[in-house]
Amino acid sequence: MTPSGKQGLDKGGSHRNGTLLIQGSMAITMVRGQAPIPEARILVSGGIIVEIGTVDQVKPPTHDRVNVIDAGHVIILPGLVNAHTHSAMTLFRGMADDLPLRKWLFEKIFPAEAEFLSPETVYWGALLGCLEMIASGTTCFLDGYFFQDQTVRAVHESGMRGLIAQGVIDFPAPGVPEPRENIKAALEFMERWSGFSDLITPGIFCHSPLTCSSKTLTKALEISSNYGVPLQIHLSETKEEVHGIIAKSGMRPARYLDQLGLTVPSLIAAHGVHLDPEEIRLLSRKGVKIAHVPESNMKLGSGVADVSGMIRSGLALGLGTDGCSSNNDLDLLREMDTASKLAKVFDMDPSSLKAREVLEMATTGGARLMGLEKEIGTLEKGKKADIITVDLDRPHLCPLYDPVSALVYSANGADVKDVIVDGKVLMRNREFKTLDPDEIMARVRELTGKLGTRFLHP
Ligand SMILES: [Zn+2]
Structure with a gap:
């Protein structure tokens, strides 16, 4: 049900x-x-x-x-606070590995989502995500996806805390087949869940500055601001995305968002792999927050974010796993290890991103992204x-x-x-104590069995 x-x-x-x-x-x-x-x-x-x-x-x-x-x-x-994930993507864990982002997203994930996502599959996928996060010490997470009524339902049943955001993209999307309705769907989601629970903050997640028009982005910010909640977005994940935004606007992604008025303290940008030093300074000055997701960036071969540069510039940082199909787990303790070691390799400096700094990212940093630093x-x-x-x-x-x-x-x-x-x-x-792991895993196995091998690599 x-x-x-x-x-x-x-x-x-x-x-x-x-x-x-x-x-x-x-x-x-x-x-x-x-x-x-x-x-x-x-x-x-x-x-x-x-x-x-x-x-x-x-x-x-x-x-x-x-x-x-x-x-x-x-x-x-x-x-621990997982600063960036798409919990129901547990459904696609291990389904399309070892591919570059564009091929992974457009040839595997988008078609699989279009065919497979439904209120029922998202509900069970999100429950599996909650189960895995509880099992690995995450108590709060920032999520963006589709059919998010079901993710709210799953999070509520799990007893976890979270910012659960309705995905917005200017393409036909699961649950929102008409792109012109995407902002309306996001607004209705906000109306439906605002004030529902002390633990769950409803929000909006714009897919990226490339897949959302300037009008969609500014509308999403307006609604988020009216409700006093953060707005999430993927930003500068790949070089290809940066080139696409330069071709569309003549500006690098952070500058483009700034021109649209989106570089505000309530903006949470995930990835930030290809931000240049000037963009990092700009985002820092404007109080924009970054969700660092090193393992996903590594797995998709997207690159390495300059975390040390971000810390030096004073940017607020949280640590996230991203969705399970590009990680392929939701284990923040392992993510901390990777984050620290990757920064040391990137800087060629073993003193980069010390243990204490990365533990702060996964606790107080995530709380700051949520705007809950006084509470958690x-x-x-x-x-x-x-x-x-x-x-x-x-x-x-x-x-x-x-x-x-x-x-x-x-x-x-x-x-x-x-x-x-x-x-x-x-x-x-x-x-x-709140979820039944046997039931959740059995249901997910049963539902994903229908996916067959169509989307498996190659
Ligand atoms: Zn993501």
Whole structure:
């Protein structure tokens, strides 16, 4: 059953646990300048962190209605924020590998989407995405795709937090066969889901400055601004895209967006692989935010973004996986490792994108992109309880000299033990509490079986 609207959905916000006590061998708060807390304990009430400190500092409440998570030998840290993905693209994982972006997109992904995407397939694909993200420590994600009513539905059922955006493109698209209706569809999506849940922010995602007209782009920004939410876009992903925009406008992509009035602090641009230094300075000056997606850029052979240059210029950066068909997973712990090492290769400098910097991108950076830096991204009194634990009883995490190094360079998503969003436990000791993994995987296997081998490479 996949109703297209709110039918059958409870309004969010009423699910939070009363009181939760989380303790483990250490906590990394991600508050600048704060050392790891040894023998850490966090008290959560009504979805909010009310106390954090050592077990000696934080006393358990005297009443007995406390859900205690004694996670043992773990690192407790803020939930990770995936700054750029298309969650239902889990459906196309491994379907069209080893192809350049244009061939991958126009000959494989677009035709597969046109034939296969429906409210039902997007719903199950998005649920699989949520399942994979919870399993690997992501608590919040920025998503853009089609049939997004179903992604909202899946995210709501999962208990995750997210910016879920309706895709806009000036071509016939899944669910929006008439391109002239794309802005109307986006506006209706915003109207439908605004105020629905504390955890889900509806938004708009323009596919790119090449596949959306200037009119579409400015209209999308106007609606996003009216609703006070970020606008997402793919920007400067390939050289081909840059040449296309220069041919169309006589300007490089960032300059073109600037001329249209789109370079505003609420714009989140994914990729930014081929931004030149002048464009980086321009975007930084205007407060535009960047979602860095190194593995997708690597897999599609698109190039390497100048992350160190972006950091030096003061650009706000988050870290994302992109969709599963160009990565091919949603594991942000692995993405951190790649991001750091790729920056070192690009700069030929081992001190580039240090472990701490990349962990900031995946936590506080993502929170900033969402505009939620006052609510999530760090473990602090008064912030929302989006918390994960990473199991240290693993051969590849032993010995432990520096927990941040262990998280970035040694850990992977399968090491995540517990996941809590807004004070609600979504995974405890690797057991899912909101989603049924067997049912989701069985449904996805059944649905994708119909795809056949038509779209397989070559
Ligand atoms: Zn993308």
